[in-house]
Amino acid sequence: MVDIYDRIKEGERGAWVSIFAYIILSALKLTIGYLFLSSALRADGLNNLTDIVASIAVLIGLRISRKPPDADHAYGHFRAETVAALIASVIMAFIGIEVLLGAARTLSAGSQEAPHVWAAGVALFSAIAMYGVYRYNRDLANRTGSQALMAAAKDNLSDALVSLGAAVGILGSQLQMPWLDVVTAFVVGLIICKTAWEILRDSLHRLTDGFDEKELAIIRQTIARIDRVETVRELKARVSGSQTVLDVVVEVPRELTIVEGHDIADLIEAEMKEKHGIHFVSVHVEPKIEPEIKPEKSIKKDLESPP
Structure with missing residues (x-):
């Protein structure tokens, strides 16, 4: 039993790595996004803000799940991980919808100015950094058996892809297509909502005692x-x-x-x-239950009396 709680504690390192990475990258993306007029980069920065909340929720869930059984939790507190993931998915969904609405408003307004090429460099750097965080958390999740940390690792990978997509959108806007940056922001919003739904669906399946x-x-x-x-x-x-x-x-x-x-x-x-x-x-x-042997039916012969 001790090794289970030790592995959960080890998994907390992955949550801390995600939190620090998201804090730095979200601040960088939001600042550069507003300075260089990149809707895609701002959307990616907002995405990372939700990831901070999600990572904190995972960390809290891991902390609570390490508590030993007590009088009113005879089976321990392991489900705290799943509850934390459920809360994080709802927060991610709200932010994803806000990003979609913001991108739609910007696109309908028209006359979108092309962002500076520096914004693409920041997005590309973020993609590389988040892929490194994904690799770290994936390996740690495999070693500790933490499903919550594996879910966080998948979120890291989706963030790397989102940042890569933002870089493509920003570079495309340099080719006299500034609307491409806004469209990329819309795609980012869809990815946030999709990730939130997958985490929500998986959490509800586990909380209702579903199993593969x-x-x-x-x-x-x-x-x-x-x-x-x-x-x-x-x-x-x-x-x-x-x-x-x-x-x-x-x-x-x-x-x-x-x-x-x-x-x-x-x-x-x-x-x-x-x-x-x-x-x-x-x-x-x-x-072992032996098969029941039914007795054979007796055949009765009617004997006729002699004449």
Whole structure:
């Protein structure tokens, strides 16, 4: 159990890296965007402001999830990660809609002045920096098993692509097409809303105890291959934060002792931890149900009395 909380604590480093990167880049983009009249760069800067909030939410969620079980949280606080991601997705959606409305107002006003080429350089630098943050958080999420941090890493990657798109839009506006910068800002708004929806959908799926059927089938195969497991009668799983909670009912040969059945349960728990990274496993062992043998129907012969 200790190693789980240690990995969650290690994952907090990724949230801090994202926060510092977003603070620096959002300040740079908003300043340059307003000075050099780039709607795309301003939209990208606003996007990074939402990412600061999202990263703080992830950090708070990781902090709360490290709290041990208490009187009214017998299963721990792991779902705090998911709740934090849910809140962050709603904030991102509001900012995305605001960016879309702002781009639409600017485009309808017409006579958009082309931004300075320096704005493209800032956007390109931001894209490279955010890709580096993505690589760092992705590797850290894989090492710690933090799904919240992996979601943050995907957000980092989308931000890198958004900045790259902003750079393309700004450079295109230099070719006597200033409206291209505004259109790029509109695309940035769409990407923000899309990312917010994906995080919201995933968070709601986990909070309602949804679980990937394909992953559940792989887990079932692992259990079925364990020696002396006759049948996996029941298998249920749910996600609590970055942890998977598993309930298993297996059938074993009837002649096994209680101790032998307990050993099989321990083996299942060990296999789940080693091969699937699942630490919370509840195993119920039952004797194999023998098929019911129905007695053959007796054939009654009517004996006729002799004449």
